[in-house]
Amino acid sequence: MGRSRTYEWEDPSVSASEVGRTSGLEFLRAMIAGRLPGPPIGATIGIVLEEVEHGHAVFSLEPGEEHYNPIGSVHGGVYATLLDSAAGCAVQTTLPQGMAYTSLDLTVKFLRPITVDTGKVRAVGTVLNGGRRTALAQAELYDSADRLLAHATSSCLLFPAPTA
Template identity: 75%
Template structure:
């Protein structure tokens, strides 16, 4: 039986244009409040930024069949996307106005399978160290019973962002 899924997203250029105009934490809070569009990847995969504070960001996802790999569990790329988003946004939350970031690397360890029966999962990102040029963050993917499903570390490069 065929299945389908439809989704919509806001203009990513609007969100990108807002990056230089406030702190990284202010930027994340604007997305959470709906005053800036969430990134299209969040709509495509169905995840949400639920918490943002200095040095920490939390994303949630309710796993569905659309996230499955051929062996009947959530694809590792979905895990990696959630973990990359959590670690990266944790870094963004500590950035001053006029500073951006990009991921330089992401190392993921998969510990448990996830299926639709797992229920809502949370990717919790935290900053381990933020310097002038790079930041190191980690992220944990956990189920509703707080079991660790996957873990990641990420190094991010920091750079000045020009105002438009």
């Protein structure tokens, strides 16, 4: 018998229209508090933004079968989505009002497999270097025993927000 999963999301244009109107940290805190809707990718995959501070962002995921690749473990694209989100949002926390960012690259190293038996995982993003035009961040993916599952680095382009 087939399995199914149902999920809902809110209009992504609501949050997108707010980018640059506040600092990046204030924007993400509004998302965590529910004053702004989260991105649809969060609902699609099941990732949750749990905490943000200046230069730091943490996402979590409870892995399920819906995340599996054909060989019976969580697909590398799910790892990459978590790591990209954590690294990018860590950069976003450093942005002043009127600025936005986009990822230029993401380099991922897979160290351990994730399955439903792994339990909740968390991606911790940290800014390594911030400049006027680019920022470098890393993200580390951990299991509940703080074992490193994957590591990523990301370069981000900083630019004036379209709404600012």
